[in-house]
Amino acid sequence: MIAWISIGITLLLVVLLARPTGMYVYSAFSAEGTKLDRFFGPIERVIYRLSGIRPENQTWKTYAAAVVISNGLMMLLVYTVFRTQAYLPLNPSGIANMEPRLAFNTAVSFMANTNLQHYSGESGLSYLSQMIAIVFMMFASPATLLGVVMAFMRALSGKPMGNFFVDLTRSITRIFLPIAIVSALIFVALGVPQTLESTTVAQTLQGEEQSIARGPMASFLAIKELGNNGGGFMGVNSAHPFENPGAISNLLQMILMLLVTTSLPFVYGKMVGNPKQGRVLFVSMAMLFIVMLGTSLTAENAGNPALNALGVDQQQGSMEGKETRFGVTQTALYSVVTTASETGAVNGMHDSLTPIGGMVPLVNMMLNTVFGGVGAGFMNVLLYALVAVFLSGLMVGRTPEFLGKKLEGKEMMLIALTLLIHPILILVPSAIAVFAYPETISNPGFHGLTQVMYEFTSSAANNGSGFEGLGDNTPFWNISTGLVMYFGRYLSVITLLAVGGSLAAKKAVPETIGTFRTDSALFGVVFLGTVLIVGALTFFPSLVLGPIAEQLTLKP
Known part of the structure; x- marks a missing residue:
């Protein structure tokens, strides 16, 4: 019963936050003067001046070229960091340079907002690579697509498409950075590590030595979820107790994953001057989400019929690949949220889901419309x-x-x-x-x-x-x-x-x-x-x- 109540609380909080967040996002990108300009305007003008940005409207071709070229240069920059991390500072564990093809995959992955990891987070990258390459892309990548969708909305509503570099800057300064800072502090309070100290060694009860990886995880985790990035500081992602200590951190992660993406229908309604347009799309996506969630919960709680026939408890039979501190229901919910929002973080192993329970995340990604990523x-x-x-x-x-x-x-x-x-x-x-x-x-x-x-x-x-x-x-x-x-x-x-x-x-x-x-x-x-x-x-x-x-x- 507690697990089902927690699902209701999660979904209720997401629904309650969607419209206010949408109104804030609309104000952040509004061409008209807003109260946000008083605080963020001076900071952004300094950025424009230092970067040589002229906040002029662009055509769709110029906007698209700016997206592709700037993102390509960012990929090249972080690829270079991955290939030379052994010679750079902030590498207390002495992690070697990343292999060329793996560095290519990782650079594209994080710049494309995918965060597919063919390496284990704690052993594949130095602290410097995690902070100035991975976290940098975790801000730049969702900011890129948030800017693009704003330009698309403006075009559909008959307004000028805007300027990509202005949209990119506003996405970071007004949306992702403030929320990520607050979220990171909350994660620290919940027990997520935030340190530059190297791997520590602990004595187990059996008298053996165990190496425990740590690092600046709280700041990483905040933008990982908020920006629908999903890559883990640790190899097992949010199934690791350092990245996801308990029920409250689990709840906060799911809210962050859905926060911006569920707000966009309301931004759209405001942008086109007809809020009902946005509400119709929000309700439609919410209905798809509920169907997917119901299917996953039913499949995972039913368990494996072969094990059930042997007398194995259904809940016990479904616990393969799941953390005991979250259980079957919260793992199923997380799997739907992370693929409905195109985030990719996991608090259990999707390979261990039942066939239908594993099909739901797959269908979410195939449709790419059950809210979807930022x-x-x-x-x-x-x-x-x-x-x-x-x-x-x-x-x-x-x-x-x-x-x-x-x-x-x-x-x-x-x-x-x-x-x-x-x-x-x-x-x-x-x-x-x-x-x-x-x-x-x-x-x-x-x-x-x-x-x-x-x-x-x-x-x-x-x-x-x-x-x-x-x-x-x-x-x-x-x-x-x-x-x-x-x-x-x-x-x-x-x-x-x-x-x-x-x-x-x-x-x-x-x-x-x-x-x-x-x-x-x-x-x-x-x-x-x-x-x-x-x-x-x-x-x-x-x-x-x-x-x-x-x-x-x-x-x-």
Whole structure:
């Protein structure tokens, strides 16, 4: 009963915080003067002056180029740090330089907001690499996509797209940095370490010596969750007691994961001048979330039927790969939250989830619309909203209109291309991996296929969690997932900015009695139907061959 009450408290807090956070985010990016300018304005003007930034409006092409080029330079910078960390300061444990292909994968991973880790956090990076490379990207990456989604919203509402460097700066100074500082202090109070001391050695009760890694974890943890990054300071991520000491820290982590991403529908409603538009999308995504959560909780609490037939308690049978301080229910909730928000942090091993319990995180990432990560998730939501409007227009024989702009061939070709990118990046490399590199797959049969699909889905969706046990620190996996993460992030950014730029250039048409309203419950139903038909059915055959087939083979 306590576990179910804690779920209710978590979801209630998320819902209560969503709209106020949305209003704050809107004010942070408002072109009109706000009270926030009085405090942050002088700081930002200094940054603009030192960086040579001219806060002028950009076209979609200039905005997209700024995103790709600046992020590319950041990747090169942190790659250099990874490759030379053995010669740099703040390396008390003497960690060696990172291997080139692994350094490439890690640099792309954290810049793409994926945080896929083919290394163990505490033994793969020095403190300097963790702080000035990893944490730097944990701020820059979500700030990039938060800026992009703001530009996309402005374009859809007929406003100038804005300036990427201004949006990037405001994302960090007004959103991520203040909240992360407060959150880090709370985590320190809850017992998360924040130190530059090296690994310590403790005497066990058996008289053996045990090396205990530590470091500046609290500051790392705050932006890890708030920015939907998810990478762990420790190899086992938030399953480690240093990164997640107990129930309160677990609750705070889930709230931080959903804080910004659940606020974006309300930002959108305010931006387009119709709050009901945002509420419809928020409720639609919340319904998807509840369905996913209910499915996961049912599957995990039912346990393994084969073990149940042997008389093993259901709860005990489901505890494989889960921390006793969280239990089955909180682990299932965390797995849904971390993949619905495209964060990737874990407080248990997803490889040990039941077949259906493991399918839910996989489907969350395949859809990439169950709230989704900071910026990228809501851009996918708006993508499906545009598809829903287009399909509705075809059904009634009218030219589809969205926010007073006609959707025509150019926009739909770009949208179709965006829809194709995601499944291609998942299914094609998965087939190659299963055919050419079976020795890296640690699980047999259907579960092995799920393990491979999960890795590429996590990469394409910029999530970063994995079915651990995969032999992924190899040239094939480092290069292939690195490329999937890069293209999964930046191709969709470019195409959707192009859609926004095309719509922004069009003249608004007056609303008529035949205009399909996008602020109604009917549109919410059509939107959900579009997500399930277009999104879910794309991946249904692969799910049948993986987790669904595995579930059917579990015999009592």
